[in-house]
Amino acid sequence: MIQILTYDGTTDADIFQRIHSSSGLEEAVAGIITEVREGGDEGLLRCCARFDGAAPSHLEVTPEELQAAFDGVDPKFLAILEKAAANITAFHSCQRRNSFILNDQTGIVLGQKVLPLERVGLYVPGGTALYPSSVLMNALPAKIAGVEELIMVTPAKEGNISPMILAAAKIAGVDRIFKVGGAQAVAALAYGTESIPKVDKIVGPGNAYVAEAKKQVFGLVDIDMIAGPSEILIVADGTGNPRHLAADMLSQAEHDKLASAVLVTDSPQLAAGVNLELERQLPLLPREDIARHAIEHHGKIILTANLETAIQLANRMAPEHLELCLDTPFDYLDQVRHAGSVFLGKNCPEALGDYLAGPNHTLPTSGTARFSSPLSVDDFVKKYQYTYYTGEALAAVAEEAAYFAEQEGLSAHARSLLVRLEAAVSIP
Template sequence: MIRTYKYGEVAPEDIFARTEMPANVENIVSEIIDTVRRDGDEALRQYNLEFDRSREPLEVTPEEIDEAYRSVDPELIEILEEAAANIREFHSRQKRNSFILNEKPGIVMGQKVVPIERAGLYVPGGTAAYPSTVLMNCIPAHIAGVSEIIITTPATDGKISPVLLAAAKIGGANRIFRVGGAQAVAALAYGTETIPAVDKIVGPGNAFVAEAKKQVYGIVSIDMIAGPSEILIVADGTCVPEVVAADMLSQAEHDRFATAVLVTDSPELAEAVPQELEKQLKVLPREEIARASIEHNGKIILTEDIETAIDIANEIAPEHFELCVDNPFDYLDRIRNAGSVFLGKNCPEALGDYFAGPNHTLPTGGTARFNCPLSVDDFTKKMQYSYYTEDALAKIADKVARFAAEEGLDAHGRSVLVRKNRKER
């Protein structure tokens, strides 16, 4: 089933699987966007009827949200609250201060950190509810100080899972709308009579949602277009095959394009893991999906040592990176390209997906070379400002004019000199 390679036998770009965009999605989505722009709420109501068999009002009322919250098992609410507290604790540390420079006479400069005004979060619906998505997106936006956090999610047969609504309440969402798919993204980007246009759209979704985000990018900001999920596990000979296999399967069960890769310097571990995978696959509720992922995309790569294994990670910049060794902090400095790093043998990726505190929206497909996990920064912007007094400007006016002249931009220079000349008059 799963294949084992020696280091160098598989090219870095072939390590993770890629999804193909289904044909015709582009045209379907652009038509949906046009329709929402033209018909507004009426279009959304039509799509709700057609795709979700829902005749419910577009907006979920505060009473419905409160009722949903009360209907959820209190034990689960407690877990959600604890996860939210952890997420809040971690993300609060990401808050940035504005700064101001005023060391030179007559000159003030600074950078002001300002929250974006409205954020839209797309939450997938359908067979399963993902309260973790709600928490991981709402909390950083809330900490950033976003005035309005707006959730859209499809209401299949008119219903939204109560646990989603509970998570939205815990996460600090302000308004929730029953709309799904590309039409929800269109509504968030352009606004309708009921749904306000936002400045940034975040959250995962199917191919239609992803394509819609791509098409409205520029009109609004988006978090990212996520590719299939990936994990790279570096494990040494002291690791237990049962545990390593369990971690690989936690990734593989996402969908058949997910990739779980083990890189190890231990031939014994490399040999034992496939049997463990097989054993555990048989009892998994999502066996079919996990098996497809492991068989098509799963890989075991044998290296000489742990350092080389980490270098592979740096080269491919995995979304999730587990470093399962006894002394993981020895290597922290060596790790340069990864979305989220799970250090040691007791930090499975699933802990980060739900509970630990760091974000679970992560750069995929090698983009961790330059992209970052979702954070408070995604919901703020930095604005620069400068201030000069008449004297401070006069002192450097000739230099600015000389620089501008060098670039052939005479009017630039004049705008500085006109002030100096008036002062001297």
């Protein structure tokens, strides 16, 4: 049973497990990166042999391998992948941005151009956690942004990659796939090798080695966020179904022993009911061990006087996932300020968003939703600005701009403006 807490809107409840670990991986990962940076393919293959037991016989997945994997996947699953891809594409296409041009002063043109990143690397974990959904969620926004070359890396077991992962990659339009994983794969993407081209940005989830490697190459290339443990916060009133709400909490809890699942409600009856349901449902789960650990350590049920205070607590926690399990959830949406992804109403379990609904499932964790956003097309574009002045337009402002520069003590800046007014101003 979870202890039921009370929140009155004033105290600062420590609701989620917030981890700031300092790992001892740094040196090991730094060594791997150096080996790949200096050794290229040779260094990369050495690392693969050392960490994965064997280096792949060929680094790149061939079109034939890809097609064979695709053909081998259950058609039912392929159809679901296609449907998920269509929904993700529809949603993320709304995120596309246009360049703009501003020309409201005679002789002056200002603009901002939005351009896709040229080449992006996508890390896909191997091992027990095989998430084709992550391939779609990372690859599709990149392709919708217009990324020219999307390069996937993923560890191969005895030369093979999961056909589900390859099928998702094919559906999402991944351009090239390499059979490498771990910190060495991140290093290869960041620095380039003879076989693997250097990219501009690296995205995708990975283990502690991968996350550390991404941190270390950040700056040379861009990276996406480094995700913390998964979190859900559910706001429900007395009309909530304890059976459904417990199932939603457990869906988060099965991810990871560090995952947090929190229910906030104004109904003591519901709180008690959900608590009982958690106990009843836990033994039904194949991943009971993980889920039980997460629920017992990071699960919470919190009572508030009303729904407004419940949402206020949600804003304070800025959860990765927020469910408003209410009959009229749109009445409350405006109160939500800080969350990654919000699930509205009683028919919208968070798992719908993990797979099919369309919004992204790569979300800010650990309270960072206060200032960061779900993965989106924005993460795969960059902008530059431009400025054009005619001679007349420059002449009208050059002396003012030069005066400003002089105030900042930057005379050469002033000179570069005034030197163009040859006729009007005398400057050596």
